[in-house]
Amino acid sequence: MTDCGCDKAKAELEEYLHRELSSQDVxxxxxxLAHCTDCSAEHLVGLTLTEKVRKACQETAPAHLRDAVLARLSTPA
Known part of the structure; x- marks a missing residue:
């Protein structure tokens, strides 16, 4: 195992959450995280935010609202 202290864990948390690290870094x-309550808490916050953003990006506006916005955008000012 390479040295993974709080500085490294926190610096790479975003990449960890998005699965952008090598298997060794993971x-x-x-x-x-299994032994550090401070970093585990920060990981939980990051995980919660990532999940909320992911869900929000999957939401769609009702068809009538979408149509109204698009119509308004295509109308000259």
């Missing part, structure tokens, strides 16, 4: 951070 393993290092997971080990750190």
């Amino acid at each position: 393993q290092d951070i997971e080990e750190h």
